[in-house]
Amino acid sequence: MKFEVLYIAVCLLWCTSLCAARDTVYVSGGVQHDGLFPTRDISEYRTHPRAPWAKIDHLSNNYIDLAVHYLTSATNVVHFRGVTADTRVEINQWPLPGYEPGFAGHGIGRLSLRADFEWGHISVGDIYGQFGSGILLNLYENRDLGVDNSLRGAKITAEAYNGIHLTLLGGKQRRYWNCYTDGAWGWNYSRDAVLGADIDLELHRWIIPLQQNSIDLTFGGSYVSKYECPDTLLQPIDGKLYMYNLPRWVGAGEVRVEMQGHGWDVMAEYAYVANNPTIENMMSYRPGQTLLLSAGYSRKGFSVLAQAKYSDNMSLRSSRTQTGIAGRLNLLPVFTPQHTYSLAAIYPYATQYVSGEWAFQAEVCYTWPRRTPMGGRYGTTLKLSGAHVRGLLNEGSWAVDWTKHGTYYTDLHLELNKKISQIWYLNALIMYQTYNQRVIEGEGDLVRAGVAVLENKVKLTDNITLRNEVQYLFTRQDNGQWVAAALELDLWRCVTVTGEWEYNIGGAPNELKQHYYSALITYTHEAHRLSAGYVKTSAGLNCSGGVCRLEPEQEGVKLSYNYTW
Amino acid sequence: MVSAKYKISVFSRRLSAASVLLSVLCLCVLNGCEVINEGERLIPVPQPAITDGRNHVLIEFTGFRCVNCPKASEAADELSRTYGDRLITVAMHPATNPFTRGAEQYDYTCTAADTYYLHLGGLATTPFPAGNIDLQTETDGSMIDYPLWATWVAEQMEQTGMVQLTADAALQPETRQLTVRAHCYAMQPMSLQLATWLVEDSVAGAQALPDGSVDTQYYHRHMLRGTIGDEWGENVIAQLQPDEYVVTGKLPEGCDPKHCYAVVVAMDDNKTIINALQLRIE
Numbered sequence: 106m107k108f109e110v111l112y113i114a115v116c117l118l119w120c121t122s123l124c125a126a127r128d129t130v131y132v133s134g135g136v137q138h139d140g141l142f143p144t145r146d147i148s149e150y151r152t153h154p155r156a157p158w159a160k161i162d163h164l165s166n167n168y169i170d171l172a173v174h175y176l177t178s179a180t181n182v183v184h185f186r187g188v189t190a191d192t193r194v195e196i197n198q199w200p201l202p203g204y205e206p207g208f209a210g211h212g213i214g215r216l217s218l219r220a221d222f223e224w225g226h227i228s229v230g231d232i233y234g235q236f237g238s239g240i241l242l243n244l245y246e247n248r249d250l251g252v253d254n255s256l257r258g259a260k261i262t263a264e265a266y267n268g269i270h271l272t273l274l275g276g277k278q279r280r281y282w283n284c285y286t287d288g289a290w291g292w293n294y295s296r297d298a299v300l301g302a303d304i305d306l307e308l309h310r311w312i313i314p315l316q317q318n319s320i321d322l323t324f325g326g327s328y329v330s331k332y333e334c335p336d337t338l339l340q341p342i343d344g345k346l347y348m349y350n351l352p353r354w355v356g357a358g359e360v361r362v363e364m365q366g367h368g369w370d371v372m373a374e375y376a377y378v379a380n381n382p383t384i385e386n387m388m389s390y391r392p393g394q395t396l397l398l399s400a401g402y403s404r405k406g407f408s409v410l411a412q413a414k415y416s417d418n419m420s421l422r423s424s425r426t427q428t429g430i431a432g433r434l435n436l437l438p439v440f441t442p443q444h445t446y447s448l449a450a451i452y453p454y455a456t457q458y459v460s461g462e463w464a465f466q467a468e469v470c471y472t473w474p475r476r477t478p479m480g481g482r483y484g485t486t487l488k489l490s491g492a493h494v495r496g497l498l499n500e501g502s503w504a505v506d507w508t509k510h511g512t513y514y515t516d517l518h519l520e521l522n523k524k525i526s527q528i529w530y531l532n533a534l535i536m537y538q539t540y541n542q543r544v545i546e547g548e549g550d551l552v553r554a555g556v557a558v559l560e561n562k563v564k565l566t567d568n569i570t571l572r573n574e575v576q577y578l579f580t581r582q583d584n585g586q587w588v589a590a591a592l593e594l595d596l597w598r599c600v601t602v603t604g605e606w607e608y609n610i611g612g613a614p615n616e617l618k619q620h621y622y623s624a625l626i627t628y629t630h631e632a633h634r635l636s637a638g639y640v641k642t643s644a645g646l647n648c649s650g651g652v653c654r655l656e657p658e659q660e661g662v663k664l665s666y667n668y669t670w
Numbered sequence: 671m672v673s674a675k676y677k678i679s680v681f682s683r684r685l686s687a688a689s690v691l692l693s694v695l696c697l698c699v700l701n702g703c704e705v706i707n708e709g710e711r712l713i714p715v716p717q718p719a720i721t722d723g724r725n726h727v728l729i730e731f732t733g734f735r736c737v738n739c740p741k742a743s744e745a746a747d748e749l750s751r752t753y754g755d756r757l758i759t760v761a762m763h764p765a766t767n768p769f770t771r772g773a774e775q776y777d778y779t780c781t782a783a784d785t786y787y788l789h790l791g792g793l794a795t796t797p798f799p800a801g802n803i804d805l806q807t808e809t810d811g812s813m814i815d816y817p818l819w820a821t822w823v824a825e826q827m828e829q830t831g832m833v834q835l836t837a838d839a840a841l842q843p844e845t846r847q848l849t850v851r852a853h854c855y856a857m858q859p860m861s862l863q864l865a866t867w868l869v870e871d872s873v874a875g876a877q878a879l880p881d882g883s884v885d886t887q888y889y890h891r892h893m894l895r896g897t898i899g900d901e902w903g904e905n906v907i908a909q910l911q912p913d914e915y916v917v918t919g920k921l922p923e924g925c926d927p928k929h930c931y932a933v934v935v936a937m938d939d940n941k942t943i944i945n946a947l948q949l950r951i952e
Contacts (some may be wrong), residue, residue, distance in 0.1 A: 220845055337821060341748040343751070345714065347715060352705070379703050547769070548735035657795065
């Protein structure tokens with residue numbers, strides 16, 4: 106807490122002095138409130154067992170961001186360009202349903218100071234960033250999932266020479282709050298430190314033929330090491346007790362290459378983690394590996410993409426006893442499509458960090474030009490996309506498990522996008538999915554589902570647009586068939602009235618056959634956005650980038666406000 | 671027009687900075703990794719001294735849909751072999767968690783399991799297997815992953831008991847009435863709650879396994895079937911010459927008396943178990 110107070114005092118003094126400076130000073134920030142007044146017994150949604158829940162009628166996630174920017178154009182010896190001070194206050198003592206227990210809390214979630222120079226920048230405080238694709242280190246914030254895995258420490262990024270980019274960082278990782286442990290008004294962090302180094306070499310800056318042929322070629326490498334004091338972790342075997350001999354240092358490295366040019370983008374990335382015994386991988390000492398391969402081509406009206414990913418035992422955390430969403434250092438790309446239609450997103454995929462997987466994804470997108478037989482008067486876009494994820498035959502093996510139990514996820518869909526007339530847009534989707542509930546959710550069947558979606562958007566007048574969609578999901582497993590519909594009326598580009606409805610029409614026991622619906626009004630004025638309405642949503646996984654959070658069924662009045670400046 | 675001298679100056683400064691950063695990177699590479707060879711990964715530790723003292727209860731939250739719960743059950747069995755009678759394991763199937771959902775014939779839930787699960791902060795979204803020692807809620811997060819059970823139990827075993835229990839249990843086969851008589855001894859008078867749990871071993875049923883199959887001949891161990899009397903027990907005074915605590919209740923239908931046993935637990939004001947005793951039913 107003393108650190109936070111000192112930091113704020115320094116920033117206030119600095120801001121005051123800046124007012125007298127000749128250079129540019131501006132303030133940016135934002136306010137976000139997402140709230141729910143549940144109509145059910147609120148204790149059903151308690152997140153932390155020690156949070157005081159008496160007399161609470163309102164759940165909410167609240168964020169206040171504030172950043173002060175100072176920019177200078179004056180020349181100076183160290184090529185200083187400016188500095189930014191960032192602060193974020195979070196008040197999530199009674200958060201929305203479905204977050205991990207540690208998420209409940211309040212305090213200053215972010216404090217950082219960043220100095221920009223001509224050659225790079227230096228940051229101290231809570232730092233974010235990623236190395237390469239993030240398969241070794243990805244420090245980010247995602248409010249929907251409740252993820253904030255920043256490091257409190259320092260980061261320096263420099264362009265050491267034309268085309269050589271270096272990054273060094275180190276710190277302790279944030280892990281939610283500690284206000285229920287010792288009553289502090291600050292954030293909880295890992296006991297020990299994480300260090301990282303990254304280098305990118307832009308070879309096209311030095312190799313003339315590459316420049317002449319407009320080809321960008323980049324080689325890169327990263328190293329991440331975490332230091333952790335050995336815990337006393339015991340294991341009984343045949344009636345005798347043993348203690349794990351745990352490594353203090355766990356190191357991980359990666360190499361990558363990427364080539365871009367003439368519409369092509371080809372990338373390969375490999376990462377290796379030395380022995381990293383954790384609770385999550387059942388104290389396994391075997392190394393972890395990841396290989397990413399990606400090739401894509403795009404030009405006007407046509408694009409194609411093919412990707413493959415292998416991963417095994419690649420969960421890197423700052424603390425070996427941490428599980429759940431918090432405390433993860435890396436983020437493996439999910440290689441499955443993210444859907445926005447509700448029924449298409451009922452079965453989202455969650456990356457298997459420990460048991461490993463082979464994931465394949467391919468996509469072809471083609472737009473028939475206007476005034477052609479297939480394109481019609483305004484053009485037609487067709488996208489065929491497929492993703493398939495399978496397990497590994499054995500631990501540490503590169504072989505694919507082609508048995509029935511090795512099917513983790515499949516997504517094959519065809520999407521059509523067409524402008525029918527000046528005022529009418531059409532979008533249609535047909536999809537086939539397989540979803541291994543046992544692997545992804547911990548229990549259940551192999552679900553095979555088909556989804557069909559039809560969406561229309563009609564511009565009734567210059568200021569009124571009506572969008573409607575109907576969806577149907579068919580499956581013989583899990584809860585059976587679903588239907589859904591949505592209606593959205595956009596008025597004067599500032600008011601939106603939305604109504605959504607879902608119903609489980611087959612398979613589930615009668616008490617689960619309920620109507621789920623929402624009715625919302627949203628008002629937008631410049632940087633302000635206010636939304637209010639009534640919602641009743643079904644339980645399900647909320648996923649982003651392969652990281653998922655289970656949201657329970659919710660019902661109540663919803664209120665949201667956003668303002669950024 | 672930038673002079674050559676300025677360019678060289680910038681280049682050399684940047685190269686110096688690059689050298690420093692690269693040196694640090696090399697240091698990371700050389701020192702930031704420690705590999706433990708295969709034969710050195712487990713270090714024997716002195717075996718725990720089994721003395722008369724406080725007994726502990728390992729509560730295992732489990733469900734027939736939980737594919738990793740058989741491994742947790744094996745871990746609990748290993749701990750029982752290590753600590754003998756000083757560690758009592760009880761498996762609870764709370765209905766509020768989806769891992770216990772299933773067809774009627776596989777319903778191993780009971781209201782007592784729900785009560786203790788909610789008391790420990792268990793949610794519908796809590797992943798299984800999860801465990802707890804002695805119904806403790808002081809630490810931030812009362813549910814413990816099973817690889818940590820051995821460490822937690824070892825820490826608790828170092829504590830001495832302030833309360834001693836003696837008890838016996840008798841069953842009338844015709845009426846299935848179970849009577850438990852207990853005494854609580856303490857050097858200084860202490861008020862505590864005394865509860866009696868009914869536990870059944872080797873319950874034949876179904877269990878989902880990690881390979882996706884369901885074993886329909888699985889034997890569930892130490893399953894909590896309910897409580898005799900109130901779930902939080904009755905108030906008793908532990909002292910040098912205590913009163914007799916007597917509780918009577920009926921065995922639930924479906925319980926096989928041959929596999930049943932009673933666990934008498936003594937709890938303090940925080941509802942933490944401070945001693946326990948496992949009784950064969952005579």
